[in-house]
Amino acid sequence: MSPVLFWLFTLLMLGFATSVVVNRNPVASALSLVGAFLALAALFVGLDAYFIAVIQVLVYAGAVMVLFLFIIMLLDLKAEQRRRFNIVTLLGGSIVAAGFIAELTALLSKFQLGKRGFPTLPGAKPVDDVYQVGMTLFTTHNLPLQVTGVLILVATIGVIILSRRELK
Amino acid sequence: MPAPLSPITLEIIVLLLGIFLLLSESFSKSGDKSWMARFSIFALAVTFAWSFFTTGDAGVDLASSFYSADPSALFYKRIALLSTIFVLVMSLDYLPTLRQFIPGSTVGAGEGEFIALPVFTCAGLMFMASAVDLLLVFVSLELVTISFYILVAYMRRQSTSLEAGVKYLILGALSTGFLVYGITWIFGVTGETNLIRIAQVLPAQLAPGGRLAGSESGLLFGLCLFIAACGFKVAAAPFQFWVPDVYQGAPTPVTAFLSVGSKAAGFIVLMRVLEPFLSQASIAAKLLPILGILAAASLIYGNLAAMVQDNLKRLLAYSSIGHAGYLLLALACVAPTDSSFGHSGVTISFYLAGYMIMTLLSFTILIVVAKHSKGDDISHFNGLSKRSPFLAFAMLVAMMSLAGVPLTVGFYGKFLVFASAVQQQQFLLVGISLITVAAGFYYYLRVVGAMYWKDSSDEAPIRVSLLTKFSIALLVFGVVYLGIFPQPILNMLSSAW
Numbered sequence: 001m002s003p004v005l006f007w008l009f010t011l012l013m014l015g016f017a018t019s020v021v022v023n024r025n026p027v028a029s030a031l032s033l034v035g036a037f038l039a040l041a042a043l044f045v046g047l048d049a050y051f052i053a054v055i056q057v058l059v060y061a062g063a064v065m066v067l068f069l070f071i072i073m074l075l076d077l078k079a080e081q082r083r084r085f086n087i088v089t090l091l092g093g094s095i096v097a098a099g100f101i102a103e104l105t106a107l108l109s110k111f112q113l114g115k116r117g118f119p120t121l122p123g124a125k126p127v128d129d130v131y132q133v134g135m136t137l138f139t140t141h142n143l144p145l146q147v148t149g150v151l152i153l154v155a156t157i158g159v160i161i162l163s164r165r166e167l168k
Numbered sequence: 169m170p171a172p173l174s175p176i177t178l179e180i181i182v183l184l185l186g187i188f189l190l191l192s193e194s195f196s197k198s199g200d201k202s203w204m205a206r207f208s209i210f211a212l213a214v215t216f217a218w219s220f221f222t223t224g225d226a227g228v229d230l231a232s233s234f235y236s237a238d239p240s241a242l243f244y245k246r247i248a249l250l251s252t253i254f255v256l257v258m259s260l261d262y263l264p265t266l267r268q269f270i271p272g273s274t275v276g277a278g279e280g281e282f283i284a285l286p287v288f289t290c291a292g293l294m295f296m297a298s299a300v301d302l303l304l305v306f307v308s309l310e311l312v313t314i315s316f317y318i319l320v321a322y323m324r325r326q327s328t329s330l331e332a333g334v335k336y337l338i339l340g341a342l343s344t345g346f347l348v349y350g351i352t353w354i355f356g357v358t359g360e361t362n363l364i365r366i367a368q369v370l371p372a373q374l375a376p377g378g379r380l381a382g383s384e385s386g387l388l389f390g391l392c393l394f395i396a397a398c399g400f401k402v403a404a405a406p407f408q409f410w411v412p413d414v415y416q417g418a419p420t421p422v423t424a425f426l427s428v429g430s431k432a433a434g435f436i437v438l439m440r441v442l443e444p445f446l447s448q449a450s451i452a453a454k455l456l457p458i459l460g461i462l463a464a465a466s467l468i469y470g471n472l473a474a475m476v477q478d479n480l481k482r483l484l485a486y487s488s489i490g491h492a493g494y495l496l497l498a499l500a501c502v503a504p505t506d507s508s509f510g511h512s513g514v515t516i517s518f519y520l521a522g523y524m525i526m527t528l529l530s531f532t533i534l535i536v537v538a539k540h541s542k543g544d545d546i547s548h549f550n551g552l553s554k555r556s557p558f559l560a561f562a563m564l565v566a567m568m569s570l571a572g573v574p575l576t577v578g579f580y581g582k583f584l585v586f587a588s589a590v591q592q593q594q595f596l597l598v599g600i601s602l603i604t605v606a607a608g609f610y611y612y613l614r615v616v617g618a619m620y621w622k623d624s625s626d627e628a629p630i631r632v633s634l635l636t637k638f639s640i641a642l643l644v645f646g647v648v649y650l651g652i653f654p655q656p657i658l659n660m661l662s663s664a665w
Contacts, residue, residue, distance in 0.1 A: 103389070104389075107385050107386065107389050110382075110385065111383055111385065111386050112381075112382045112383045113356075113357055113379065113380070113383040113386060114383075114386070140232075141234075141303065143234045143235060143304060144234060144301075144303045144304050144307045147292075147295055147304065147307045147308055147311060148307050150183060150288060150291065150292075150311055151292075151307065151310055151311040151314060153288075154285065154288050154311060154314055154315045154318070155314050157190070157281055157284070157285065157318070158285075158314065158315070158317065158318035161278060161281050161318060161322070162318060162321055162324065162333075165271065166271050166272065166273040166277075167270060167271060167272045167273065167277035167278035
């Protein structure tokens with residue numbers, strides 16, 4: 001992947017992600033999130049991970065975001081009021097964030113393993129992404145997949161319990 | 169391995185029970201749902217008994233699997249099952265209170281799920297106890313956390329419960345972020361997600377000229393993120409900000425489950441994940457001080473802040489932070505040369521088992537008393553010895569054990585922790601924890617004082633249902649019995665580690 005494209009999409013993604021948090025209008029936030037997802041998908045394409053890129057667009061940018069927007073429109077959310085931040089919270093939060101970034105920068109500058117290039121894959125044959133992912137999920141990684149199924153069931157129950165106007 | 173007795177059947181039974189509860193809830197007529205709790209208690213008790221007849225994982229190649237059923241995993245599965253059983257007993261007493269705060273159009277609406285969700289949580293805890301792969305660790309941890317999000321916010325009509333739910337959700341999501349990022353780093357530097365494989369390849373990778381030579385910091389970074397995420401789950405300082413509000417706002421049985429289940433699961437995961445890394449001296453030398461600092465911070469913060477609390481749920485929340493401190497202290501005293509956790513594993517597991525018994529005991533009593541006194545402040549316990557000598561005595565035992573009075577399980581747990589700390593010559597940490605134990609005596613005995621030396625305006629005797637009475641008696645017996653004869657459990661544990 002060309003470094004120019006990498007930096008372009010990374011900056012786009014970070015910019016959109018920031019705007020999700022900073023925007024006071026929920027619709028604008030949601031749309032920025034779509035932008036961030038698309039830029040992330042572009043990064044996946046750059047890594048030759050086409051399957052994940054497509055799933056990223058279809059599932060996140062497509063299905064999940066459309067749902068988000070529906071909910072926002074249906075609830076008729078107004079732009080959030082500007083809040084005044086507690087100075088202590090703000091200070092504490094920025095110290096933690098700054099410390100984290102500083103640590104990460106210091107770490108990455110001397111992290112030898114990260115300076116290696118990608119190893120060349122044995123055989124020049126293109127790998128069938130979908131087939132491989134499917135095989136992994138349903139053969140070797142089946143147990144975590146099943147537990148994920150239970151997790152989604154529990155989440156579904158939660159949505160109904162917490163959002164239905166009157167329980168029956 | 170005979171298939172029907174494979175240990176994973178335990179999880180399958182629990183999951184099937186959960187699905188059965190959901191289905192029967194949706195197909196049964198509306199009305200009282202307490203039969204569901206009774207049925208689940210029975211089914212989980214049978215599963216608990218079953219767990220003694222399962223085989224271990226002999227013949228399974230753990231390095232390419234996700235699930236291990238070694239004796240330590242089985243021990244934690246039993247802790248999960250037992251705590252779920254007692255939480256369901258509490259839920260039975262709590263259903264009338266719960267009913268007031270959920271918007272139901274019919275009698276019993278929304279109560280079935282309150283019983284089914286802990287069962288799913290229990291399955292998640294059991295998977296977590298067995299997880300030897302970071303992927304399964306993550307997925308089962310999320311199963312547990314997501315069901316806790318729902319349970320904490322369950323009483324939708326009560327603003328404190330909703331507030332607790334939102335706080336827990338936001339901080340929980342943050343900790344999940346840390347967890348995933350940490351796992352990414354660990355996977356990135358070692359190239360493996362299976363913990364057994366990591367233990368196999370790590371020595372070669374760390375050796376001079378190996379893959380990780382000079383890049384150790386990446387591994388440490390990942391591990392620190394992981395410890396931070398587990399710190400959230402076990403309520404250790406400085407990741408404890410959510411604890412008091414969430415514990416106070418959540419429905420009381422959920423608070424009990426949160427303080428026992430979440431803590432036990434957090435520690436088994438912490439031990440399993442750190443084990444391969446702590447056996448490497450160069451990494452252990454850097455990780456153990458971090459754990460020591462977390463332990464000291466939790467001990468000091470939890471125990472000192474608990475002294476000024478007037479609400480018993482909040483007091484128990486701070487005491488839960490304090491107990492996380494003792495457990496972390498045991499973890500920070502792993503002998504750096506041990507190839508496995510050895511003595512510390514036994515200490516932590518014994519402490520957790522004891523903590524489970526005494527915490528469940530105090531929450532069970534709290535629910536009964538709160539139902540009759542209409543509040544869960546310490547002042548609501550005033551004169552309990554006259555209203556119900558049985559409850560007052562049980563609470564006395566629970567508080568003594570939490571404080572660490574000899575002849576209770578709490579004392580023996582603390583004794584083991586101090587013994588391993590002295591053995592590792594961590595005298596500073598021992599000094600700090602001795603001071604915090606003294607602080608603990610003060611605030612736990614305040615509750616005892618309220619029960620025995622203060623008069624209550626309400627003299628009406630408190631009636632306790634038979635099942636609750638039985639479970640309280642069982643827990644009191646457990647506290648005293650394990651305080652006097654800890655050997656059976658210790659023997660079981662030392663064969664596990």
